[in-house]
Amino acid sequence: MAGDTDNPRLWEGADMYAAPVGTTAPTDIVTPIAATWKAVGLLSEDGASESRDQDSNDHYAWGGVLVRTTKSKHKRQIKITCLEDNLVVFGLVNPGSTAATAAGVTTRTVKVPTSDPRAFVMELVDGGVTKRRVIPKGEVEEVGEVTLSDSELQAFELTITIYPAADRTLYIDITNDPQAAVV
Template identity: 35%
Template structure:
Protein backbone atom coordinates (compact mmCIF):
# COMPACT_ATOMS: atom_id res chain seq x y z
CA UNK A 1 0.00 0.00 0.00
CA UNK A 2 1.37 3.41 -0.99
CA UNK A 3 0.14 6.43 0.93
CA UNK A 4 1.49 9.81 -0.18
CA UNK A 5 0.46 12.95 1.68
CA UNK A 6 1.90 14.96 -1.21
CA UNK A 7 -0.95 13.63 -3.39
CA UNK A 8 -3.62 15.25 -1.21
CA UNK A 9 -5.06 18.30 -2.93
CA UNK A 10 -6.85 21.30 -1.40
CA UNK A 11 -8.94 23.87 -3.27
CA UNK A 12 -7.03 26.83 -1.82
CA UNK A 13 -8.16 29.51 -4.26
CA UNK A 14 -9.76 30.05 -7.63
CA UNK A 15 -12.57 31.85 -9.37
CA UNK A 16 -15.78 31.28 -11.28
CA UNK A 17 -15.99 33.04 -14.65
CA UNK A 18 -18.98 33.44 -16.94
CA UNK A 19 -19.46 34.12 -20.68
CA UNK A 20 -22.17 33.74 -23.31
CA UNK A 21 -22.91 30.19 -24.47
CA UNK A 22 -20.78 29.44 -27.53
CA UNK A 23 -17.71 31.30 -26.25
CA UNK A 24 -14.52 29.46 -27.20
CA UNK A 25 -13.65 26.90 -24.55
CA UNK A 26 -10.29 26.78 -22.81
CA UNK A 27 -7.94 24.05 -24.00
CA UNK A 28 -5.87 23.45 -20.86
CA UNK A 29 -5.95 24.14 -17.14
CA UNK A 30 -3.73 27.20 -17.56
CA UNK A 31 -4.52 28.56 -21.03
CA UNK A 32 -5.78 32.14 -21.19
CA UNK A 33 -9.55 32.36 -21.12
CA UNK A 34 -11.38 33.94 -24.02
CA UNK A 35 -11.83 37.67 -23.35
CA UNK A 36 -15.62 37.15 -23.17
CA UNK A 37 -15.21 35.35 -19.82
CA UNK A 38 -15.69 37.67 -16.84
CA UNK A 39 -14.52 36.67 -13.36
CA UNK A 40 -17.21 36.82 -10.69
CA UNK A 41 -14.84 37.51 -7.80
CA UNK A 42 -14.79 36.21 -4.28
CA UNK A 43 -16.70 33.12 -3.18
CA UNK A 44 -17.68 32.56 0.46
CA UNK A 45 -15.46 30.47 2.71
CA UNK A 46 -17.66 27.43 2.00
CA UNK A 47 -16.12 27.24 -1.48
CA UNK A 48 -17.78 25.44 -4.38
CA UNK A 49 -19.63 22.14 -4.10
CA UNK A 50 -19.80 19.88 -7.17
CA UNK A 51 -22.67 17.41 -6.81
CA UNK A 52 -23.58 14.42 -8.97
CA UNK A 53 -27.34 13.89 -9.09
CA UNK A 54 -28.35 10.42 -10.25
CA UNK A 55 -31.81 8.94 -10.03
CA UNK A 56 -31.71 5.16 -9.96
CA UNK A 57 -34.73 2.96 -10.47
CA UNK A 58 -34.34 -0.55 -9.14
CA UNK A 59 -35.99 -3.43 -10.94
CA UNK A 60 -37.16 -5.92 -8.37
CA UNK A 61 -37.80 -9.56 -9.24
CA UNK A 62 -41.00 -11.19 -8.17
CA UNK A 63 -38.97 -14.10 -6.84
CA UNK A 64 -37.37 -13.29 -3.48
CA UNK A 65 -38.08 -9.55 -3.88
CA UNK A 66 -34.47 -8.91 -4.86
CA UNK A 67 -33.04 -6.20 -7.04
CA UNK A 68 -31.94 -7.73 -10.34
CA UNK A 69 -31.03 -4.57 -12.20
CA UNK A 70 -30.74 -0.84 -11.69
CA UNK A 71 -31.53 1.80 -14.32
CA UNK A 72 -30.25 5.34 -14.28
CA UNK A 73 -33.28 7.40 -15.23
CA UNK A 74 -31.74 10.82 -14.63
CA UNK A 75 -28.14 12.03 -14.33
CA UNK A 76 -26.82 15.57 -14.02
CA UNK A 77 -24.28 17.65 -12.10
CA UNK A 78 -24.68 20.86 -10.16
CA UNK A 79 -22.20 23.37 -8.77
CA UNK A 80 -23.26 25.36 -5.70
CA UNK A 81 -21.50 28.42 -4.31
CA UNK A 82 -22.12 31.79 -2.74
CA UNK A 83 -20.65 34.78 -4.54
CA UNK A 84 -19.74 37.55 -2.10
CA UNK A 85 -18.56 40.31 -4.43
CA UNK A 86 -21.37 42.68 -5.30
CA UNK A 87 -20.85 43.74 -8.90
CA UNK A 88 -22.98 44.00 -12.02
CA UNK A 89 -22.13 40.58 -13.47
CA UNK A 90 -23.00 38.87 -10.18
CA UNK A 91 -26.25 40.78 -9.74
CA UNK A 92 -27.35 40.00 -13.33
CA UNK A 93 -26.50 36.32 -12.91
CA UNK A 94 -28.42 36.09 -9.62
CA UNK A 95 -31.48 37.96 -10.91
CA UNK A 96 -31.85 35.76 -14.00
CA UNK A 97 -32.86 37.67 -17.12
CA UNK A 98 -32.34 41.09 -15.53
CA UNK A 99 -29.97 43.80 -16.75
CA UNK A 100 -28.23 46.58 -14.83
CA UNK A 101 -29.12 50.00 -16.26
CA UNK A 102 -27.68 53.47 -15.64
CA UNK A 103 -30.18 55.83 -14.01
CA UNK A 104 -27.88 58.85 -13.80
CA UNK A 105 -24.23 59.58 -13.03
CA UNK A 106 -23.23 57.16 -10.27
CA UNK A 107 -26.69 55.58 -10.02
CA UNK A 108 -27.77 52.19 -11.36
CA UNK A 109 -30.85 50.02 -11.17
CA UNK A 110 -31.95 46.49 -11.89
CA UNK A 111 -35.61 45.80 -12.50
CA UNK A 112 -36.20 42.31 -11.17
CA UNK A 113 -38.95 40.34 -12.83
CA UNK A 114 -39.86 36.69 -12.96
CA UNK A 115 -36.79 34.56 -13.61
CA UNK A 116 -36.01 33.97 -17.28
CA UNK A 117 -34.00 31.17 -18.81
CA UNK A 118 -30.43 32.48 -18.99
CA UNK A 119 -27.94 29.80 -20.13
CA UNK A 120 -24.26 30.71 -19.93
CA UNK A 121 -20.81 29.19 -20.28
CA UNK A 122 -18.84 28.86 -17.05
CA UNK A 123 -15.24 28.17 -16.11
CA UNK A 124 -14.31 27.20 -12.56
CA UNK A 125 -10.61 27.52 -11.79
CA UNK A 126 -9.27 25.84 -8.65
CA UNK A 127 -5.66 26.28 -7.57
CA UNK A 128 -3.57 24.38 -5.01
CA UNK A 129 -0.06 25.83 -5.03
CA UNK A 130 1.36 25.06 -8.47
CA UNK A 131 -1.49 22.71 -9.41
CA UNK A 132 -4.34 24.08 -11.52
CA UNK A 133 -7.70 22.44 -12.05
CA UNK A 134 -10.23 23.85 -14.48
CA UNK A 135 -13.84 22.88 -15.15
CA UNK A 136 -15.47 24.18 -18.33
CA UNK A 137 -19.26 24.07 -18.52
CA UNK A 138 -20.12 24.98 -22.10
CA UNK A 139 -23.83 25.28 -21.39
CA UNK A 140 -25.07 25.75 -17.85
CA UNK A 141 -27.65 27.76 -16.04
CA UNK A 142 -28.44 29.07 -12.58
CA UNK A 143 -31.27 26.73 -11.58
CA UNK A 144 -31.50 27.53 -7.86
CA UNK A 145 -30.90 30.69 -5.88
CA UNK A 146 -30.56 31.00 -2.13
CA UNK A 147 -31.75 33.79 0.12
CA UNK A 148 -29.86 37.06 0.32
CA UNK A 149 -29.27 38.04 3.94
CA UNK A 150 -28.43 41.60 4.95
CA UNK A 151 -26.79 41.37 8.38
CA UNK A 152 -24.23 43.37 10.31
CA UNK A 153 -20.78 41.80 10.10
CA UNK A 154 -21.69 39.44 7.25
CA UNK A 155 -20.97 39.81 3.53
CA UNK A 156 -23.99 40.08 1.25
CA UNK A 157 -23.97 36.73 -0.51
CA UNK A 158 -25.57 35.53 -3.73
CA UNK A 159 -26.01 31.77 -3.37
CA UNK A 160 -26.44 30.05 -6.72
CA UNK A 161 -26.62 26.52 -8.06
CA UNK A 162 -25.50 25.99 -11.63
CA UNK A 163 -26.78 22.97 -13.54
CA UNK A 164 -24.54 21.72 -16.37
CA UNK A 165 -26.41 20.78 -19.57
CA UNK A 166 -25.11 18.13 -21.96
CA UNK A 167 -23.80 19.07 -25.38
CA UNK A 168 -24.56 17.16 -28.61
CA UNK A 169 -22.05 14.47 -27.55
CA UNK A 170 -23.55 14.04 -24.08
CA UNK A 171 -20.68 15.88 -22.36
CA UNK A 172 -21.84 17.90 -19.33
CA UNK A 173 -18.49 19.54 -18.63
CA UNK A 174 -14.78 19.07 -19.22
CA UNK A 175 -12.11 19.03 -16.53
CA UNK A 176 -8.47 19.94 -17.12
CA UNK A 177 -5.48 19.59 -14.79
CA UNK A 178 -1.74 20.12 -14.89
CA UNK A 179 -1.37 17.63 -12.04
CA UNK A 180 0.93 14.73 -13.03
CA UNK A 181 -0.98 12.53 -10.58
CA UNK A 182 -3.89 12.55 -13.04
CA UNK A 183 -1.71 10.39 -15.29
CA UNK A 184 -1.45 6.66 -14.83
CA UNK A 185 1.52 5.34 -12.88
Protein backbone atom coordinates in the same frame (compact mmCIF):
# COMPACT_ATOMS: atom_id res chain seq x y z
CA MET B 1 0.40 3.37 4.69
CA ALA B 2 -0.73 2.99 1.09
CA GLY B 3 -1.14 6.13 -0.97
CA ASP B 4 0.79 9.34 -1.51
CA THR B 5 0.40 12.34 0.81
CA ASP B 6 1.03 14.66 -2.16
CA ASN B 7 -2.17 13.49 -3.87
CA PRO B 8 -4.99 14.98 -1.74
CA ARG B 9 -6.03 18.44 -2.97
CA LEU B 10 -6.73 21.49 -0.85
CA TRP B 11 -7.78 24.12 -3.35
CA GLU B 12 -6.14 27.31 -2.05
CA GLY B 13 -7.67 29.60 -4.65
CA ALA B 14 -10.55 29.59 -7.07
CA ASP B 15 -12.24 31.78 -9.64
CA MET B 16 -15.52 31.33 -11.49
CA TYR B 17 -16.19 32.83 -14.90
CA ALA B 18 -19.39 33.07 -16.96
CA ALA B 19 -19.94 33.68 -20.67
CA PRO B 20 -22.66 33.20 -23.26
CA VAL B 21 -23.22 29.56 -24.27
CA GLY B 22 -20.99 28.78 -27.26
CA THR B 23 -18.13 31.06 -26.17
CA THR B 24 -14.76 29.53 -27.01
CA ALA B 25 -13.65 27.76 -23.85
CA PRO B 26 -10.13 27.31 -22.52
CA THR B 27 -8.34 24.20 -23.78
CA ASP B 28 -5.31 24.34 -21.49
CA ILE B 29 -4.31 25.64 -18.06
CA VAL B 30 -1.65 28.18 -19.07
CA THR B 31 -3.43 30.46 -21.53
CA PRO B 32 -5.11 33.33 -19.70
CA ILE B 33 -8.91 33.18 -19.64
CA ALA B 34 -10.19 35.30 -22.55
CA ALA B 35 -11.87 38.65 -21.84
CA THR B 36 -15.18 37.28 -23.15
CA TRP B 37 -15.34 35.27 -19.90
CA LYS B 38 -16.42 37.53 -17.03
CA ALA B 39 -15.28 36.76 -13.48
CA VAL B 40 -17.97 36.59 -10.81
CA GLY B 41 -15.50 38.10 -8.33
CA LEU B 42 -14.65 37.01 -4.82
CA LEU B 43 -16.01 33.65 -3.74
CA SER B 44 -16.80 32.53 -0.20
CA GLU B 45 -14.07 30.72 1.73
CA ASP B 46 -16.54 27.82 2.03
CA GLY B 47 -15.57 26.82 -1.50
CA ALA B 48 -17.81 25.13 -4.04
CA SER B 49 -19.75 21.91 -3.76
CA GLU B 50 -20.94 19.49 -6.40
CA SER B 51 -24.08 17.42 -5.98
CA ARG B 52 -25.48 14.50 -7.96
CA ASP B 53 -28.99 13.21 -8.15
CA GLN B 54 -30.37 10.34 -10.18
CA ASP B 55 -33.01 7.66 -10.10
CA SER B 56 -32.07 4.00 -10.13
CA ASN B 57 -34.32 1.04 -10.70
CA ASP B 58 -33.43 -2.54 -9.75
CA HIS B 59 -34.64 -5.38 -12.01
CA TYR B 60 -35.03 -8.89 -10.66
CA ALA B 61 -35.36 -12.31 -12.26
CA TRP B 62 -37.99 -14.75 -11.18
CA GLY B 63 -37.05 -15.90 -7.72
CA GLY B 64 -35.83 -12.48 -6.57
CA VAL B 65 -32.32 -12.49 -8.06
CA LEU B 66 -31.02 -9.01 -8.93
CA VAL B 67 -29.98 -9.06 -12.60
CA ARG B 68 -29.66 -5.42 -13.52
CA THR B 69 -29.91 -1.85 -12.30
CA THR B 70 -30.86 0.98 -14.65
CA LYS B 71 -30.18 4.63 -14.01
CA SER B 72 -32.07 7.66 -15.27
CA LYS B 73 -32.76 11.32 -14.60
CA HIS B 74 -29.14 12.18 -13.76
CA LYS B 75 -28.72 15.74 -12.51
CA ARG B 76 -25.46 17.45 -11.58
CA GLN B 77 -25.18 20.82 -9.84
CA ILE B 78 -22.43 23.07 -8.51
CA LYS B 79 -23.06 25.46 -5.65
CA ILE B 80 -20.90 28.55 -5.10
CA THR B 81 -21.30 31.65 -2.99
CA CYS B 82 -20.40 34.98 -4.59
CA LEU B 83 -19.36 37.81 -2.27
CA GLU B 84 -19.59 40.65 -4.77
CA ASP B 85 -22.67 42.42 -6.10
CA ASN B 86 -21.11 43.23 -9.46
CA LEU B 87 -22.76 43.27 -12.88
CA VAL B 88 -21.91 39.61 -13.61
CA VAL B 89 -23.44 38.38 -10.34
CA PHE B 90 -26.43 40.68 -10.81
CA GLY B 91 -27.07 39.07 -14.22
CA LEU B 92 -26.78 35.54 -12.82
CA VAL B 93 -29.06 36.30 -9.86
CA ASN B 94 -31.60 38.32 -11.88
CA PRO B 95 -31.66 36.99 -15.45
CA GLY B 96 -33.69 39.23 -17.75
CA SER B 97 -33.21 42.29 -15.52
CA THR B 98 -31.37 45.45 -16.57
CA ALA B 99 -28.90 47.94 -15.16
CA ALA B 100 -27.94 51.38 -16.46
CA THR B 101 -25.57 54.04 -15.15
CA ALA B 102 -25.96 57.77 -15.80
CA ALA B 103 -24.13 60.60 -14.05
CA GLY B 104 -22.54 58.17 -11.59
CA VAL B 105 -25.86 56.68 -10.46
CA THR B 106 -26.80 53.11 -11.35
CA THR B 107 -30.42 52.03 -11.64
CA ARG B 108 -31.18 48.31 -11.57
CA THR B 109 -34.60 47.18 -12.73
CA VAL B 110 -35.22 43.70 -11.36
CA LYS B 111 -37.75 41.61 -13.28
CA VAL B 112 -39.19 38.14 -12.86
CA PRO B 113 -36.31 35.80 -13.82
CA THR B 114 -36.16 34.33 -17.31
CA SER B 115 -34.24 31.32 -18.54
CA ASP B 116 -30.63 32.31 -19.18
CA PRO B 117 -28.22 29.40 -19.77
CA ARG B 118 -24.54 30.31 -19.63
CA ALA B 119 -21.17 28.66 -20.06
CA PHE B 120 -18.96 28.51 -16.95
CA VAL B 121 -15.31 27.94 -16.15
CA MET B 122 -14.10 27.25 -12.63
CA GLU B 123 -10.35 27.55 -12.08
CA LEU B 124 -8.89 25.90 -8.98
CA VAL B 125 -5.30 26.14 -7.72
CA ASP B 126 -3.35 24.03 -5.19
CA GLY B 127 0.29 25.16 -5.22
CA GLY B 128 1.61 24.18 -8.65
CA VAL B 129 -1.50 22.18 -9.56
CA THR B 130 -4.23 23.89 -11.56
CA LYS B 131 -7.60 22.55 -12.68
CA ARG B 132 -10.00 24.27 -15.04
CA ARG B 133 -13.52 22.85 -15.12
CA VAL B 134 -15.26 23.88 -18.34
CA ILE B 135 -19.06 23.71 -18.21
CA PRO B 136 -20.33 24.34 -21.75
CA LYS B 137 -23.93 24.90 -20.63
CA GLY B 138 -25.44 25.48 -17.22
CA GLU B 139 -27.96 27.72 -15.58
CA VAL B 140 -28.42 29.29 -12.17
CA GLU B 141 -31.42 27.35 -10.96
CA GLU B 142 -31.53 28.56 -7.39
CA VAL B 143 -30.39 31.64 -5.48
CA GLY B 144 -30.11 31.30 -1.72
CA GLU B 145 -31.44 33.79 0.77
CA VAL B 146 -29.52 37.10 0.67
CA THR B 147 -28.77 38.70 4.04
CA LEU B 148 -28.63 42.49 4.28
CA SER B 149 -26.92 43.17 7.60
CA ASP B 150 -24.25 45.16 9.42
CA SER B 151 -22.76 41.96 10.91
CA GLU B 152 -22.64 39.53 7.94
CA LEU B 153 -21.28 39.88 4.44
CA GLN B 154 -23.89 40.12 1.74
CA ALA B 155 -23.51 36.95 -0.29
CA PHE B 156 -25.25 35.26 -3.20
CA GLU B 157 -25.40 31.46 -2.99
CA LEU B 158 -25.89 30.19 -6.53
CA THR B 159 -26.86 26.65 -7.48
CA ILE B 160 -25.88 26.01 -11.09
CA THR B 161 -27.51 23.08 -12.88
CA ILE B 162 -25.25 21.56 -15.52
CA TYR B 163 -26.91 20.55 -18.80
CA PRO B 164 -25.33 17.73 -20.81
CA ALA B 165 -24.21 18.20 -24.41
CA ALA B 166 -25.62 16.03 -27.20
CA ASP B 167 -22.82 13.51 -26.55
CA ARG B 168 -23.82 13.44 -22.83
CA THR B 169 -20.73 15.40 -21.69
CA LEU B 170 -21.44 17.40 -18.55
CA TYR B 171 -18.11 19.18 -18.20
CA ILE B 172 -14.43 18.90 -19.06
CA ASP B 173 -11.65 19.05 -16.47
CA ILE B 174 -8.25 20.25 -17.70
CA THR B 175 -5.43 19.79 -15.19
CA ASN B 176 -1.71 19.37 -14.69
CA ASP B 177 -2.33 17.20 -11.61
CA PRO B 178 0.08 14.23 -11.89
CA GLN B 179 -2.40 11.87 -10.20
CA ALA B 180 -4.88 12.50 -13.00
CA ALA B 181 -2.38 11.51 -15.71
CA VAL B 182 -3.28 8.55 -17.89
CA VAL B 183 -0.28 6.23 -18.08
